[in-house]
Amino acid sequence: MLLKELSEAVGVSGGEGAVRQLVLDAIKANIDEHRVDALGNLITLKKGRGGQKRKVMVAAHMDEIGLMIVRIEKEGSLRFRPVGGIDDRVLLAKKVLIGDKKVPGVIGSKPVHLLDPRQRQQVVKVEDMSIDIGASSQEEAGKLVKVGDYASFDVPYRDLGGELRAVTGKAFDDRAGCAVLIELLKGSYPFDLYAVFTTQEEVGLRGARVAAYSVAPDAAFVLEGTICDDMPKQKDVSPTTVVGQGPAITLMDRSVISDQRLVDLLVRTAEANKIPYQFKQPGIGATDAGAIHLSREGVPSVVVAVPSRYIHSPVCLLSLNDLENTVQLMQRSLAGLDKVDLSR
Amino acid sequence: MQIKEFLKQITEASGVSGYEAPVRELVRAEFAAYADEVRTDTMGSLIALKKGNRPTGTPRRSIMLAGHMDEIGLVVTKLEKGYLRFSTVGGFDLRVLLGQEVVVHGRRDLPGIIGTRPPHVLSPEEREQVVPLDRLFIDVGLTEAELGANVRVGDIVTLRREFTELAGGLVAGKAFDDRAAVACIDLCLQYLAGLKHTWDVYAVATVQEEVGVKGALTSTFGINPDAGVALDVGHGNMLGVPEVDTVNVGGGPAIGFGPNIHPVLYEQLTAAAAKYEIAQQMDPIPGPSGTDAWAMQVVREGIPTALISIPLRYMHTTVETLSLKDLERIGRLLALFIAGLTEESARELGLPPAARDK
Numbered sequence: 001m002l003l004k005e006l007s008e009a010v011g012v013s014g015g016e017g018a019v020r021q022l023v024l025d026a027i028k029a030n031i032d033e034h035r036v037d038a039l040g041n042l043i044t045l046k047k048g049r050g051g052q053k054r055k056v057m058v059a060a061h062m063d064e065i066g067l068m069i070v071r072i073e074k075e076g077s078l079r080f081r082p083v084g085g086i087d088d089r090v091l092l093a094k095k096v097l098i099g100d101k102k103v104p105g106v107i108g109s110k111p112v113h114l115l116d117p118r119q120r121q122q123v124v125k126v127e128d129m130s131i132d133i134g135a136s137s138q139e140e141a142g143k144l145v146k147v148g149d150y151a152s153f154d155v156p157y158r159d160l161g162g163e164l165r166a167v168t169g170k171a172f173d174d175r176a177g178c179a180v181l182i183e184l185l186k187g188s189y190p191f192d193l194y195a196v197f198t199t200q201e202e203v204g205l206r207g208a209r210v211a212a213y214s215v216a217p218d219a220a221f222v223l224e225g226t227i228c229d230d231m232p233k234q235k236d237v238s239p240t241t242v243v244g245q246g247p248a249i250t251l252m253d254r255s256v257i258s259d260q261r262l263v264d265l266l267v268r269t270a271e272a273n274k275i276p277y278q279f280k281q282p283g284i285g286a287t288d289a290g291a292i293h294l295s296r297e298g299v300p301s302v303v304v305a306v307p308s309r310y311i312h313s314p315v316c317l318l319s320l321n322d323l324e325n326t327v328q329l330m331q332r333s334l335a336g337l338d339k340v341d342l343s344r
Numbered sequence: 345m346q347i348k349e350f351l352k353q354i355t356e357a358s359g360v361s362g363y364e365a366p367v368r369e370l371v372r373a374e375f376a377a378y379a380d381e382v383r384t385d386t387m388g389s390l391i392a393l394k395k396g397n398r399p400t401g402t403p404r405r406s407i408m409l410a411g412h413m414d415e416i417g418l419v420v421t422k423l424e425k426g427y428l429r430f431s432t433v434g435g436f437d438l439r440v441l442l443g444q445e446v447v448v449h450g451r452r453d454l455p456g457i458i459g460t461r462p463p464h465v466l467s468p469e470e471r472e473q474v475v476p477l478d479r480l481f482i483d484v485g486l487t488e489a490e491l492g493a494n495v496r497v498g499d500i501v502t503l504r505r506e507f508t509e510l511a512g513g514l515v516a517g518k519a520f521d522d523r524a525a526v527a528c529i530d531l532c533l534q535y536l537a538g539l540k541h542t543w544d545v546y547a548v549a550t551v552q553e554e555v556g557v558k559g560a561l562t563s564t565f566g567i568n569p570d571a572g573v574a575l576d577v578g579h580g581n582m583l584g585v586p587e588v589d590t591v592n593v594g595g596g597p598a599i600g601f602g603p604n605i606h607p608v609l610y611e612q613l614t615a616a617a618a619k620y621e622i623a624q625q626m627d628p629i630p631g632p633s634g635t636d637a638w639a640m641q642v643v644r645e646g647i648p649t650a651l652i653s654i655p656l657r658y659m660h661t662t663v664e665t666l667s668l669k670d671l672e673r674i675g676r677l678l679a680l681f682i683a684g685l686t687e688e689s690a691r692e693l694g695l696p697p698a699a700r701d702k
Contacts, residue, residue, distance in 0.1 A: 077583050087463040087471060093440035093661035095508060095516070104508050106516045106663035108582055112437035113634075113659060114589055121474050124439065130583050132657065132665055134510030136594070144511055155445065156506075158455045166485020168445070168457055227462045231427060231481050238422045238429070251498035252419060252433070257362030257552065279497045282419045283431035298387035298562035344384035 004157040006175035012066030012150040019062040030185040041211040042197040050190025057217035060177030061201035067151040076135035084202030099149035105133040176225030241307035246276030247326035250303035255290025259300035269333040352507040360417030378533035389563040398542040403698035406544035408569035411525025412553030418501035428482040434554030445504040450495035456484035505662035520664040525575035531675025539683040560636035564643040574637035578653030594667040596623030600651035616681040
């Protein structure tokens with residue numbers, strides 16, 4: 001599959017040339033005819049081998065959402081606007097490549113330190129963003145980029161492995177469709193197959209419109225890399241710890257990052273002795289370890305706790321099992337402490 | 345090592361506060377080439393000593409240089425339906441996290457992304473809202489069962505960004521705050537190899553700065569230097585930020601002045617910069633500097649402390665941007681300043697008499 005190359009190629013709506021060339025090189029041996037129309041669509045024909053008169057169009061769009069440079073400021077930074085539908089919220093602090101020369105730049109972001117609490121909750125509008133390419137003047141920037149240049153995100157393709165064989169990269173909408181279509185062309189079909197790699201989908205389905213007109217297919221299939229919104233939605237309702245599930249080991253809270261060697265000792269001991277244990281949800285609470293671990297030159301420290309409901313209220317609840325298990329875990333861990341090297 | 349190479353190497357490495365080991369080993373290997381001794385202290389700060397060259401009977405003086413090697417990061421708080429919930433380690437701007445690549449340091453390193461719901465499904469109101477932490481997820485593309493076998497609560501997550509060279513000698517990447525300072529210290533050690541200096545130099549890459557300037561506190565206690573210079577980053581000039589809040593990228597070291605800074609040490613540093621014609625900028629800091637200098641100053645009976653800031657844009661994002669020329673100037677200034685330190689300098693700083701080498 002050509003997905004990596006397709007994903008890493010740049011082809012913002014209206015500037016699909018590089019992707020088109022890549023696709024054409026990949027399919028040339030598997031098609032009978034091809035042409036590029038007035039909008040830049042790559043229209044290819046693979047003739048049928050079964051005598052069916054039917055024309056089937058299979059389309060995938062080559063273009064991707066991106067940015068366009070609309071102004072070069074006096075101090076050398078670049079103003080831009082989105083090409084296609086982009087959520088303003090994904091733009092800050094991203095790396096981009098600009099123009100045919102792929103000049104690298106970054107979308108700057110006012111540091112969090114200089115934001116008031118209200119601003120931290122405010123989405124920055126694209127009109128207020130700029131790209132920094134390192135140029136310190138309009139003239140210097142002008143030597144590298146020009147108004148009208150397209151810019152795309154710079155994100156490499158990565159293989160995540162695992163059962164799902166997941167991969168990550170940019171522009172899977174719709175290079176995934178392009179990759180599928182390229183694969184399809186390796187087969188043979190009883191009908192005339194018009195494989196069409198379209199342009200300008202992201203700015204209003206413009207390429208497909210004229211391509212369909214000229215192909216005049218009997219049937220069409222559109223291949224997409226489309227929306228998936230299957231992330232969990234509810235708010236985090238982590239219980240921090242759970243009563244009855246054993247001593248809670250703190251990895252990190254607001255006051256201390258526990259010493260990893262001591263955490264390891266506790267975990268090893270618990271597992272070897274079949275003592276139940278749990279990790280406290282990181283980032284919550286503070287304990288004396290916050291002060292102790294910073295004493296003098298520092299002290300390796302860790303926190304083990306009995307989960308207890310309703311603390312800081314008049315009446316609390318805990319499990320005696322947890323209490324006893326905490327005792328067990330501590331006793332046995334302390335017995336094994338001598339085997340832990342605490343030097344650096 | 346060339347400073348650009350070293351900066352690339354250490355900033356692409358992982359070293360979230362409290363979990364600095366990967367970057368520490370890179371710094372150790374580099375500092376060891378120029379130092380007489382290298383050790384790691386109890387908290388994990390890396391301490392390299394380059395001994396001064398002084399005649400027998402000369403008072404033994406030392407100066408500590410500190411730059412923190414930890415970076416802000418994330419930590420897994422929960423596994424949920426094949427996704428990871430997370431919390432932050434250090435001060436984060438939630439506005440920059442959407443669509444960001446990460447590495448989850450599970451049983452093995454897992455590449456992942458901070459997912460964002462597609463704009464297609466969002467209401468106009470939702471698009472106007474910064475996504476709160478409790479609605480952000482990391483996706484590593486594994487099934488629920490695989491995720492459970494590879495990731496546990498407490499695993500550390502590093503934000504991912506390759507080092508990038510921009511125009512005009514500028515570079516962009518992650519964790520320049522504060523590994524660019526570690527690179528400056530390295531450069532200082534390289535320069536010192538060709539200079540004579542009588543004061544001992546402790547080059548320290550500190551830990552846990554981003555969670556409360558912790559490594560500097562304990563490493564300074566252990567070293568007990570006569571004077572200390574902390575190196576950190578300062579907000580660089582950028583569109584949309586008033587000039588009064590920034591220093592100029594490419595304008596040279598920003599030398600701090602205020603309650604956190606010993607006024608005589610400040611004078612000595614700025615005088616050295618003037619003498620050697622190194623561009624410098626005055627950086628007025630009216631209160632807590634939020635740097636290792638803040639901790640260093642109040643160790644034991646108090647340590648004369650100075651602060652040099654590297655002008656840097658877009659702090660605490662993965663596209664922090666700075667000028668390599670500024671790093672070179674800071675490394676050179678530190679080395680020339682140290683080479684010029686004498687017993688007279690100690691007297692000016694009001695230091696008590698020091699033990700003498702036998």
